[in-house]
Amino acid sequence: MxxxxxxxxxxxxxxxxxxGVNFAFALRKEGWEGEILLxxxxxxxxxxxxxxxxxxxxxxxxxxxxRLQAAERYNKEQIVLKLGETVVSMDGQxxxxxxxxxxIQPYDKLVLATGARPFMPPIRGIDQAKNxxxxxxxxxVAHIREVLRLGTSKEVVIIGGGYIGLETAASLRKLGxxxxxxxxxxRVLARVTAPEMSAFFNDLHxxxxxxxxxxxxxxxxxxxxxxxxxxxxxxxxxxxxxxVVGVGIVVNKELAQQAGLTIDNGIRVDASxxxxxxxxxxxxxxxxHYNPHYGRYVRLESVQNAVDQAKVAAAAIAGKEPVYDTxxxxxxxxxxxxxxxxxxxxxxNQVLVRKEAENPNSFSVWYFLDEVLLAVDAVNQAxxxxxxxxxxxxxxxxxxxxxxxxTVDFKLANLLSESx
Amino acid sequence: xxxxxxxxxDNQTITLEGTAGSVMALAVENGVxxxxxxxxxxxxxxxxHVHVAxxxxxxxGPASEIETDMLELDDNANEYSRLCCQIEISGALDGxxxxxxx
Numbered sequence: 001m002x003x004x005x006x007x008x009x010x011x012x013x014x015x016x017x018x019x020g021v022n023f024a025f026a027l028r029k030e031g032w033e034g035e036i037l038l039x040x041x042x043x044x045x046x047x048x049x050x051x052x053x054x055x056x057x058x059x060x061x062x063x064x065x066x067r068l069q070a071a072e073r074y075n076k077e078q079i080v081l082k083l084g085e086t087v088v089s090m091d092g093q094x095x096x097x098x099x100x101x102x103x104i105q106p107y108d109k110l111v112l113a114t115g116a117r118p119f120m121p122p123i124r125g126i127d128q129a130k131n132x133x134x135x136x137x138x139x140x141v142a143h144i145r146e147v148l149r150l151g152t153s154k155e156v157v158i159i160g161g162g163y164i165g166l167e168t169a170a171s172l173r174k175l176g177x178x179x180x181x182x183x184x185x186x187r188v189l190a191r192v193t194a195p196e197m198s199a200f201f202n203d204l205h206x207x208x209x210x211x212x213x214x215x216x217x218x219x220x221x222x223x224x225x226x227x228x229x230x231x232x233x234x235x236x237x238x239x240x241x242x243x244v245v246g247v248g249i250v251v252n253k254e255l256a257q258q259a260g261l262t263i264d265n266g267i268r269v270d271a272s273x274x275x276x277x278x279x280x281x282x283x284x285x286x287x288x289h290y291n292p293h294y295g296r297y298v299r300l301e302s303v304q305n306a307v308d309q310a311k312v313a314a315a316a317i318a319g320k321e322p323v324y325d326t327x328x329x330x331x332x333x334x335x336x337x338x339x340x341x342x343x344x345x346x347x348x349n350q351v352l353v354r355k356e357a358e359n360p361n362s363f364s365v366w367y368f369l370d371e372v373l374l375a376v377d378a379v380n381q382a383x384x385x386x387x388x389x390x391x392x393x394x395x396x397x398x399x400x401x402x403x404x405x406x407t408v409d410f411k412l413a414n415l416l417s418e419s420x
Numbered sequence: 421x422x423x424x425x426x427x428x429x430d431n432q433t434i435t436l437e438g439t440a441g442s443v444m445a446l447a448v449e450n451g452v453x454x455x456x457x458x459x460x461x462x463x464x465x466x467x468x469h470v471h472v473a474x475x476x477x478x479x480x481g482p483a484s485e486i487e488t489d490m491l492e493l494d495d496n497a498n499e500y501s502r503l504c505c506q507i508e509i510s511g512a513l514d515g516x517x518x519x520x521x522x
Binding site (some may be wrong): 018048050051064066067069076077303304307330331333338340368382383385386389390 | 465
């Protein structure tokens with residue numbers, strides 16, 4: 001009598017970007033001996049997303065320089081890539097997913113790393129616009145570059161003055177395009193930074209020849225020969241051979257909805273990245289999770305969150321009881337300016353600016369809620385980013401006068417308040 | 421072309437040959453444990469920290485200002501610390517030994 005081989009457990013991962021890929025490797029490292037199947041509708045071998053709007057757009061350094069992992073590494077770790085395969089539905093009761101071709105794949109553990117897609121605002125004529133693209137995938141960048149390469153006129157309108165919009169503006173200026181940014185709020189980066197930061201980046205882009213217009217509500221896009229006319233509610237009109245839309249994202253939560261998972265401002269997960277179904281985890285941009293540093297639930301769009309939550313989910317599936325408690329951090333590169341951010345500034349009631357005497361392009365913005373440091377935005381000042389990280393984690397009371405005084409040596413010991 | 425040796429936390433010695441790009445990219449491509457390179461090599465995450473063998477320090481030169489600042493995030497940083505996304509591969513590195521930081 002032959003013994004039936006024990007069936008290996010299957011972990012299905014939907015989404016092969018930073019979260020999904022890091023999860024797959026982390027799960028192997030945790031000792032998972034079952035199958036790992038990694039699905040993504042994007043046919044490309046998984047790549048780093050942050051460079052898309054930065055060096056990958058401006059330098060065309062090739063996608064192979066921006067892979068998350070080399071192809072052989074997936075083979076070596078027995079991570080099966082299912083690229084170009086779209087998951088259309090799932091069943092949490094039957095524990096399987098359904099693919100676009102009708103195929104059914106059962107799972108023991110399921111990880112939703114579905115991320116988000118660009119939000120396309122309801123602008124009249126947006127569906128018929130010529131050469132209009134979001135910027136979230138390598139294919140988007142290829143389209144944008146192709147339009148610029150083929151066109152004799154290179155008038156670009158970027159709708160949205162957030163990080164994607166501004167990084168894209170900087171990269172397209174490097175490529176020689178004429179760039180106009182239209183921001184609906186009264187300042188760029190309005191939702192994420194203090195007015196001081198908005199003013200700096202507004203001036204930075206203006207100095208590089210970008211036309212930045214704020215309080216511009218785009219209401220219509222009309223064809224005009226081979227180009228478009230972008231109409232704003234104040235009656236102004238901008239010509240555009242190419243339009244890039246960067247006005248935020250929509251969480252890919254449809255599969256989670258089908259499975260009846262709890263959804264808030266994203267797929268709700270616990271400290272171990274587990275959803276309301278104990279066999280299903282969710283990681284990365286698509287999750288709504290508790291952050292112990294701030295005592296509230298947050299949804300984060302960042303590499304840090306994707307990578308760290310991936311490790312937590314892998315540990316949880318391996319039977320550990322991890323707690324996701326990382327302090328969020330972010331970065332942005334525009335021209336020769338390096339912006340590093342740590343913490344979450346929402347809810348601040350005071351802002352302090354620390355300028356370095358010798359370099360006006362090196363400064364940091366410190367966000368406080370009363371005496372509590374919430375976040376730091378550091379411009380060309382990694383030291384501020386590092387000190388901010390330590391101070392937020394340490395929770396010590398800060399001497400604000402010392403902090404704002406550029407003649408005081410920028411050291412941890414000098415920034416701590418002695419009054420406690 | 422340069423031969424670069426990594427010593428990982430689990431005491432594995434891995435010698436790789438590189439021709440161009442950053443040391444971090446070479447390490448990630450070959451799955452050197454402990455070198456993550458989460459930010460893709462733009463000196464933003466400090467997840468590619470290595471200690472250069474003291475006698476090899478002249479091959480890499482010292483860390484840049486931003487690198488030195490970022491290294492302060494790690495309590496294990498010392499005078500031989502580098503973020504290896506900031507080390508470009510060239511013949512000058514040949515024979516270098518890098519210990520992956522804890």
